[in-house]
Amino acid sequence: MDVHLVDGTYELFRHFFAVPASADINGHEIGAVRGVLTSVLSMIERGATHIGVATDHVVESFRNDLYPGYKTSEGVPPELLSQFPILEEALAAMGVVVWPMVQYEADDALASAASKAAQDVRVRQVLICTPDKDLSQCVVGTRVVQLDRRHNILRDEGGVVAKFGVKPQSIPDYLAVVGDSADGFPGLPGWGVKAATLTLSQYPHLEDIPKDWREWHPSIRKARVLSESLFNAWDDALLFRTLATLRLDVPVFDTVEDLRWKGAHPNFEEHCQRMKSPDLFRRVTTATSMRSQHA
Secondary structure (H helix, E strand, O other): OEEEEEEHHHHHHHHHOOOOOOEOOOOOEOHHHHHHHHHHHHHHHOOOOEEEEEEEOOOOOOHHHHOOOOOOOOOOOHHHHOHHHHHHHHHHHOOOEEEEEOOOOHHHHHHHHHHHHHOOOOOOEEEEEOOOHHHHHHOEOOOEEEEEOOOOEEEOHHHHHHHHOOOHHHHHHHHHHHOEOOOOEOOOOOOOHHHHHHHHHHOOOHHHOOOOHHHOOOOOOOHHHHHHHHHHOHHHHHHHHHHHOOOOOOOOOOOHHHHEOOOOOOOHHHHHHHOOOHHHHHHHHHHHHHHHHOO
């Protein structure tokens, strides 16, 4: 079996800025919700059997306690934030497992689910459905991969190296020095993408980098400047790496079979009526019937 793990936060943001605004019968904005539901349904219609969706029910997480500059919900349109609980309830009614994150982030749930699913010998491949660079650290060979569904790009370990110049296990170190503007931490002065790639391709983790710049690999230019920047801000570098490192201990499921899609629940029709989406209900009903016939 294949396991599909979907970044619900990314999907909701993507659809919010891509589809026209639309209100349900109560006047609540649901355009993005409807888009995500349709997208997940299309995966099911194409044969996906085991699916989990992670969302940031609350944008803030434990990382905000570690670093004041970490990303918050400030600036996010309220009509987008209001759709998170609506999406979570609708997905659950559609029969899809949902992990609404509060203490942790959606990325942590995806990382935990990918790690746990990969331990099951029945799983052929784990597909983490998001283009988010943070999740690249979870890629393992060709068994745990990233799928950018929007651009139809499948990225295995070789793909991660081709994109970033470092292996998946070095992604947190890479982000620590170059920074991540989306998450709100700046990285270290002088450490651009090229410098990070050259250095971390030789020394996979920050602790592996020689403290004496004269011992650095000769391919790394400006070693002295980079060394001073790193070791003068060592505590910051370790903090940024902690922020970039995804947790693997988030409670997600007991067994992979918990992720099997068996069809919508009876209350899904009510959700579709509220969203004025009769076609979505018909498609889900058909998919549910077909799935039950092949159970």
